Amino acid sequence: GGAKKVVISPPSKDAPMFVVGVNEKEYKRDLDIVSNASCSTNCLAPLAKVQVINDRFGIVEGLMTTVHSITATQKTVDGPSSKDWRGGRAASFNIIPSSTGAAKVI
Known part of the structure; x- marks a missing residue:
């Protein structure tokens, strides 16, 4: 199979x-x-x-902005992030700037 x-x-x-x-x-x-x-x-x-x-x-x-709901890689509560300090913030309570693969693809 x-x-x-x-x-x-x-x-x-x-x-x-x-x-x-x-x-x-x-x-x-x-x-x-x-x-x-x-x-x-x-x-x-x-x-x-x-x-x-x-x-x-x-x-x-060009410049693009994407507004996203919580993704699988974001924290649900504040905690450490191996990527950067913003990534450790609780996604449901904060607007967290991040990168996207879309900019590289386009």
Whole structure:
């Protein structure tokens, strides 16, 4: 057993990433594991890369902001974080600036 094909939802260093409206035509049937990038990437990439801005006007530089609910990697109560001091704050009581893989993907 086991799954013959797998779609993972976060960005991946190992699996090719596909975003509908951007590069889904590059998908090949022989790929067993693919990534659907991230929710932020799926929101921004179709606008930035293909459908609107870049194809018509070009993009030289950009800035994006993502507002997210609590994610699996955030603390539910204050505690130590190996990444940075902000990451140790309780997510349900604080607005915590963080990085996103979407900026790297786009």
